[in-house]
Amino acid sequence: MALNFDARKAPRNHAELEKLVQAVRQASKADETIWLEWKSELDLNPADKGDKSGRAHVARAIIGFANRMPEDAARFAEGYGFLLAGVSHDSMAGVRQHDITELVRWIRPYVGETINWQPTYVEGNGDNGPVSILVVTVDPPRWGDPIHCMRKEAPSPTRDKNIPEAAIFTRRADGTTARVNAKELDLLSQRLLRHSPSMELALEVGSGVATPISYPDSDVARLLGALEELALSSLNEHLANRGKPRSYVVMEIPEERTPEEYRQEVKRYLEKCQAKISEAVDETAAIFLAPIVLRLTNPTEAPLTGVQVVLNIPGDVRALEPEEAAPYASNDRFPRALPKPPVTFGPTFGHNFQNTFMSPPDLMGLRSLRNGPPVRIDNSGSTTVYFPSVDIHAGRHADLAPFVLIGTAGSDEGITAQWSATSSNMNGSLAGELHIPQAEPMSFLELFTAQPSDSDDEDE
Numbered sequence: 001m002a003l004n005f006d007a008r009k010a011p012r013n014h015a016e017l018e019k020l021v022q023a024v025r026q027a028s029k030a031d032e033t034i035w036l037e038w039k040s041e042l043d044l045n046p047a048d049k050g051d052k053s054g055r056a057h058v059a060r061a062i063i064g065f066a067n068r069m070p071e072d073a074a075r076f077a078e079g080y081g082f083l084l085a086g087v088s089h090d091s092m093a094g095v096r097q098h099d100i101t102e103l104v105r106w107i108r109p110y111v112g113e114t115i116n117w118q119p120t121y122v123e124g125n126g127d128n129g130p131v132s133i134l135v136v137t138v139d140p141p142r143w144g145d146p147i148h149c150m151r152k153e154a155p156s157p158t159r160d161k162n163i164p165e166a167a168i169f170t171r172r173a174d175g176t177t178a179r180v181n182a183k184e185l186d187l188l189s190q191r192l193l194r195h196s197p198s199m200e201l202a203l204e205v206g207s208g209v210a211t212p213i214s215y216p217d218s219d220v221a222r223l224l225g226a227l228e229e230l231a232l233s234s235l236n237e238h239l240a241n242r243g244k245p246r247s248y249v250v251m252e253i254p255e256e257r258t259p260e261e262y263r264q265e266v267k268r269y270l271e272k273c274q275a276k277i278s279e280a281v282d283e284t285a286a287i288f289l290a291p292i293v294l295r296l297t298n299p300t301e302a303p304l305t306g307v308q309v310v311l312n313i314p315g316d317v318r319a320l321e322p323e324e325a326a327p328y329a330s331n332d333r334f335p336r337a338l339p340k341p342p343v344t345f346g347p348t349f350g351h352n353f354q355n356t357f358m359s360p361p362d363l364m365g366l367r368s369l370r371n372g373p374p375v376r377i378d379n380s381g382s383t384t385v386y387f388p389s390v391d392i393h394a395g396r397h398a399d400l401a402p403f404v405l406i407g408t409a410g411s412d413e414g415i416t417a418q419w420s421a422t423s424s425n426m427n428g429s430l431a432g433e434l435h436i437p438q439a440e441p442m443s444f445l446e447l448f449t450a451q452p453s454d455s456d457d458e459d460e
Contacts, residue, residue, distance in 0.1 A: 003031040009373050009388055010078040010137075017122045020082065021133050025124070027089045032175030034068060035076040037061055040088035042095050042134065044106060048157060056154030056163050058083065058136060059110035064177035065138035066115045066148045067170040069187055074305040074424040078389050079140025081171060086133040087124060094131025097121050112151045115139070140306070140424050147188045199426040200300050203309065203419055203434055208292030210317065210405040210415055212441040213281055219445040220277070224270050227341070231266045234344035235259055253348045265342045272339045280337035281406070281444050282320055288447070291322040291402035292436065296421075298392040306424030307392060309400060311385040311434065313417040317407030319377045319385050375401045389424070405436065414438040 005023035024031075024038050032038065044054045065073075065081025073079040086095035103119050111117070116139035124133045147168060154163040168180045170188070180188065239259065257265070294311075298304050313319065373388035383405075390398040407415075415436040422429045 003027045003036075006373070007035065007076045010080040014122050017120070017135050018124065021084060021087050021122060021124045021135070024084055024087050024089065025092050029089050030175075031089070033076065034072060034171055034173045034175070035080065036082050036084075037171070037175070037177065038084040038088050040086070040091050040093060042085035044098060044103065045096070050155060051157050052154045053156045053161065055106050055110065056156065058085070058107050059150065059154065060163065060169050061177055062107070062111050062115055062117050062136065062138050063148045063150065064169040064171035066141055066145070067168065067180070067188060068141050069191060070141050070143055070425050071305060072173065073141050078306050078308070079424040081138035083136040083138075084133060086131060092124050092126045092131060092133075094124065094126050095134050097132040109152050110150055110154055112148070114146055115148055141191070142427055143191060143194050143425065144427060145191060147192055199304070199421070199423055199428060199430055200298070201304075201307070201421055201430050202297040202299060203421070203432065204295050204297075205434070205436055206293045206295035206399055208290050208402070209437045209439045210292070210407060211285070211289055211439045212408055213285070213406050213447065214408070214441050214443050215277065216443055219443050220274065223277075223445055223448070224274060227273055228266060228270055231269060231341045232263070234346055235262055238346040255345060255347050257345065259345070262342065262345045269339060269342055276337050276339060277444060281447060282318065283337045284447055285406050286320040286323045286404055289404050289406070291404050293402045294400045294434070295397050296390065296392060296400060297397040298394060301394045303394050304392045304423045304426065306389045307421055308389045309387045309419055309421045311387070311417055311419045313383040313385070313405070313415060313436070315382070315407060315415065317383050317405055317415065318379050319375070319383045320404040320406065321374050321377060322402050322404050373401065375403050377403065
């Protein structure tokens with residue numbers, strides 16, 4: 001079966017690498033490609049100390065990935081190359097885990113110092129329990145890179161399989177790593193001589209604004225008061241009707257809580273609600289506030305591939321990945337982050353009915369506003385937004401993945417953010433400032449109770 005992995009972006013953490021390992025286990029041999037190689041078995045430190053074939057295999061793969069053409073590599077996984085050892089399409093036996101420093105010491109004499117590569121181990125669900133999988137990540141090739149070769153001979157138990165010093169390998173589109181032919185050597189020579197032109201980009205806000213959110217004590221009191229009134233309504237009704245005759249007879253399950261116990265339960269509920277207001281604001285803003293979309297323009301005559309933008313936003317702000325509620329839930333504004341109220345007070349009839357009044361809706365229809373990869377957000381310290389890479393044709397523009405930005409009330413002039421960008425087919429990087437306009441401050445209670453826009457209905 002086809003490789004079940006999104007190759008538009010590179011796996012960058014252990015969780016994503018574990019997904020790649022699992023995808024390889026479920027793949028077919030034909031799924032090995034220009035960016036991905038796997039090997040079911042690999043012994044980097046065999047009993048026969050003269051056998052360097054395992055280390056030679058890793059070195060050959062690293063050199064092969066590093067000797068790809070930049071535009072070919074950039075089509076998958078943001079240009080990175082990956083070697084997985086201990087897993088294949090038909091087994092997951094794992095490999096013996098070695099100290100990373102020792103592993104690098106074994107491989108570096110064969111690949112030299114000019115290739116950037118990183119080994120790590122991830123855990124996989126092996127055929128007989130948890131196993132260690134070696135993952136070697138090789139950085140994207142760039143214009144101006146040298147032609148990489150084996151820096152020393154790699155001996156093998158069978159003499160005819162020795163890899164000589166200065167052997168040049170490349171990773172091909174058919175998923176093989178092989179010695180270069182004359183045409184491939186010519187292309188690598190062109191890569192060496194062709195330095196990338198300087199990158200030029202313009203970044204602007206295409207749509208959307210930052211929204212300052214305030215938390216007035218009066219609005220906190222209003223919210224908690226309304227929630228308390230709703231939560232206590234069943235108790236008040238029960239007390240008002242106590243002793244009145246009923247006109248029907250059904251099986252009654254008596255209330256086991258006293259009125260004072262129920263009031264204390266409501267008090268604890270309100271304390272939890274107050275502690276969750278900020279989280280509820282994030283949740284509601286991600287659904288109902290218009291996201292910011294940045295537009296990236298390439299004014300040059302050269303196409304740009306694998307352009308990655310990182311945006312750093314100072315101040316007391318939070319970036320959120322936007323979500324869209326399914327149509328059946330789009331008018332229900334109760335924040336899911338707020339806890340459910342206590343079960344209503346009073347006897348139940350027939351069976352134990354659970355309180356549904358004021359309960360958060362089941363918004364299982366939430367989905368991302370964007371079909372492609374989402375932004376990656378770090379809200380610790382100053383806010384940093386990492387955008388998925390995009391390709392931009394010469395003289396054209398691309399809209400980056402959307403995000404919602406909220407914060408505290410600040411200057412009416414908006415927010416000044418810092419951005420940087422790199423491209424897989426250009427050397428160097430760009431940096432600049434971005435002005436993000438700011439909306440009028442909004443109370444959190446306004447956000448919770450604002451009516452959804454009916455502009456879509458008007459368009460119809």
